Amino acid sequence: MLSSTIAIKAAESAIAACRKEGYGTTVTVVNPEGNVIVVIRSDGAGVHTVQTSFNKAYSAVTLANNHNLDTTSGILASMQAKGANGVGIWPMPADPLRGITLFPGGVRLMSQGKLVGGLGVSGTPVGMIDEGCALKGRDAILSDL
Template structure:
């Protein structure tokens, strides 16, 4: 019974839509009025810049004796580049990705989010978020175009400094 009803609905729907969406012949074409502009222009982080930032972040931490991984994501949290020191632990790649994703999503330092965790504990429940220091947004003309996450140093604040210094170096060129 249900299958027959669904089949009848499926067969009659195109005819019903055609009848309800066909404008009267005398009306002629109507101009489309858009409430907003049809396109948005946004700055983007290039792949070349992302690769350089990831490599510099790993090198910055290596100079301090720490084996880390660094992930750079675009403004939507999609991975652009990953660099990992040869002796970095297996957990560092995932930690760096999640810190970068968290920072890009929140448009904020993950260390600042850690400070807000007491008043907003649900931050830690957002899928994909890792609310630990080490995620830094990449800003161009005050717009977030991506983020960097570093994982593997003994302190998230060290991870954060390695990332921030890499961003500064690349964006100052």
Template sequence: MSKIRLAAVAALVLVPAAASAQILQEKNISLGVAQELAQATVEACAAKNFNVTATVVDRAGLVRAVLRADRASPHTVEASRAKAYTAASARTNTTTIMENADKNPGARHLAAIEGFLLLGGGVPVKAGDEVIGAVGVGGAPGGHLDEECANAGLAKVQAKLK
């Protein structure tokens, strides 16, 4: 009986310590910044006569904002979301992921991960060194141009990411 009582007391003592160790504090992108980023990104592409969709996701890859230019093709919505999801999940831009997959035959299996798209145009959003979301762009005539627009949009909201 005393062993059972000792085990129960030990469990009660350890439960609060284990519970408090599981609380995380994480930064995440706000709706306002996500909307501004999507707008600035679409405008950056429009200045180059590219009709795109920009999707901004939070740190978990969930959509916060989507903005599709008037003449952007319908497929750009899903492409931009997948690029943003990929960048947020991998915590790096999709051009780098694509290039690494081309160099490493084992990495080509990344494309089999549901929701991943290994094309340029997905860029993580950071507050300091912490990834708080990502922006994905689809519709410019090349992933490198999608990425340029994403970076231009990020530059416009950079002051709000501190």
């Protein structure tokens, strides 16, 4: 189980990592069912980052986990490696699924081989920077899991 105390520590660590790079971000941590444990929006984070950070965390516990991947950036690469076409020509539902995104910046949180949650970061100009901050947030709590 991922406690709120550990979730807050992960979120604060991810925010600090992005702040060190000069970016204001929002971090969301969800449980394995995709329910929000904590959301922290730092100074300077855009209004859209709240929903986007949730989408990244949610996608980490659904899509990334289903593909046995640690990050949301791996989802697209994994699908393309299996023969799927690039974004824009994928068969997507007319009404997108709530919370699903293929943007980098989401990481799954594992404890002893079991999924305990997902962490999503949004607010930098490049998704891979979001992901780097998310990984730092995850790494900050590895010993607590």
